[in-house]
Amino acid sequence: MVGAATTTSPSPSSTEATVGPPFTRDAAHKDQFEALRRDLNADLPVVPGTPSAWLDDACLWRHLRARDYAVPAAVAAVRETYTWRQSFGVDGLMAAVSAAAPAAFTGALSASDDANVQLVHAVSASGKQFVRGACAARRPILVMRPGRGVVEFKDSPANILQLVYSLERAMAAMPFGVEKLTLLIDFVGYSRRVSPSFAMQRTTLTILQHHYPERLGLAVMWAAPRLFHVAFKAIRPFIDPVTAGKIVFVYPDVAADTARMAALFEEGALLTDFGGSDGWTYSNSAYFGVAGGGGVLPMHMRSGAAQVGE
Numbered sequence: 676m677v678g679a680a681t682t683t684s685p686s687p688s689s690t691e692a693t694v695g696p697p698f699t700r701d702a703a704h705k706d707q708f709e710a711l712r713r714d715l716n717a718d719l720p721v722v723p724g725t726p727s728a729w730l731d732d733a734c735l736w737r738h739l740r741a742r743d744y745a746v747p748a749a750v751a752a753v754r755e756t757y758t759w760r761q762s763f764g765v766d767g768l769m770a771a772v773s774a775a776a777p778a779a780f781t782g783a784l785s786a787s788d789d790a791n792v793q794l795v796h797a798v799s800a801s802g803k804q805f806v807r808g809a810c811a812a813r814r815p816i817l818v819m820r821p822g823r824g825v826v827e828f829k830d831s832p833a834n835i836l837q838l839v840y841s842l843e844r845a846m847a848a849m850p851f852g853v854e855k856l857t858l859l860i861d862f863v864g865y866s867r868r869v870s871p872s873f874a875m876q877r878t879t880l881t882i883l884q885h886h887y888p889e890r891l892g893l894a895v896m897w898a899a900p901r902l903f904h905v906a907f908k909a910i911r912p913f914i915d916p917v918t919a920g921k922i923v924f925v926y927p928d929v930a931a932d933t934a935r936m937a938a939l940f941e942e943g944a945l946l947t948d949f950g951g952s953d954g955w956t957y958s959n960s961a962y963f964g965v966a967g968g969g970g971v972l973p974m975h976m977r978s979g980a981a982q983v984g985e
Contacts (some may be wrong), residue, residue, distance in 0.1 A: 701736060704744045704773040711735050714750050726766055728975040730757065733854055741888035748796035756886045764791075768836065769843050772963065773970045782963025795840050799832040800823055802957035806845045814892045814929065815848040816839055817856050818942070821871075822864025830872050838879060842887055845851075847971045855892030857939075859949065862899045895939065896924045897949060935984055 701708075712735060721727050735753065742748035760766070771789040778784045784796060799805070803823035808816045828834060845856040871879070883891075896903070904924045911919050923939075925932040927950070936950050945951025955961070963969035 693864065703779055705745045707739060707746050708735060711749050711753070713943050727763060729760065731975065737854065737889035739750070751887070752885070759886055763839065765839060765843065769838060769973055772840060773972050776963060776970035778858065778963045779969050780960055780966060782960050785939065790796070793835050794833040796963060798828045798831065799962070800836045800959055804837055804841050806841060806848060806963055807946065807955065808953060810940050811894065812892060813850055813853050814855050814857045815845040816859050817845045818861065820857045820861045821869065822862060822866070824869035826869060829869060834871065834875060835878060838882065842890070843973050844971060846890070847973050855890055857892050858894040859897060860894065861897045862937050865900065888928045891921055893939070894922045895913060896922065898926055899924055951959055952967060
């Protein structure tokens with residue numbers, strides 16, 4: 676029987692919870708940051724109220740860190756992601772879901788509402804993915820429940836819409852000084868019948884790695900199939916140590932894992948399914964409605980949001 680993972684988790688006081696340049700390693704790379712900003716300002720200056728508002732200083736620092744402070748690589752990465760965001764319609768998706776929040780609260784979403792909003796609501800109805808609470812390091816918790824996937828949505832583009840919405844919503848929930856999230860992946864009920872295809876998994880990883888760099892603080896694998904844990908131990912020596920250190924396997928029937936969860940999450944912020952005291956039950960109206968935070972917008976889209984990239 677596989678017990679608790681031996682990985683260590685970041686402490687709440689860790690620099691994982693801070694925004695650069697307070698990161699110690701950023702201090703020696705201010706010249707690279709300025710070079711990145713100059714290159715982007717040539718044709719992508721930050722203009723409040725436009726998609727370019729996304730290009731704030733924290734965004735550029737994340738891309739620099741992800742590319743080990745290599746300016747040409749960071750420039751290419753930022754431009755690629757900026758283009759992807761416009762092509763995907765990230766800001767439009769968030770605006771549409773936010774606008775539909777009053778109707779979602781009353782359950783009055785209709786066929787005349789935005790098609791992408793309808794897809795996000797439909798694929799979310801089973802409660803397989805949502806943002807709820809924060810971990811002990813103050814990072815928003817993105818709960819994923821692949822076992823609650825629905826066969827008809829198994830390889831639907833709606834899954835990618837839901838993923839992007841969830842990531843953006845998690846980032847919108849980050850308090851000042853926090854720029855990472857915690858993934859809590861609940862494998863209860865998981866089976867190959869509802870698991871996404873390799874192509875869908877590859878698309879998901881591409882989006883996470885290329886368009887949301889430096890956003891993962893911790894990934895907790897709850898009740899994962901034991902074979903997953905064995906396989907992870909086998910390939911761990913070949914995974915980047917920083918990334919591997921963010922992955923924790925926990926099992927509800929392992930006493931040491933109960934203590935681990937208590938250290939990683941405050942009881943009141945953790946759902947009862949995971950040993951906490953939050954008895955909230957998912958429903959689209961509770962999640963997408965105004966009271967549930969469905970009207971939230973990313974920081975760069977909010978009226979009066981401070982811009983630090985000019």
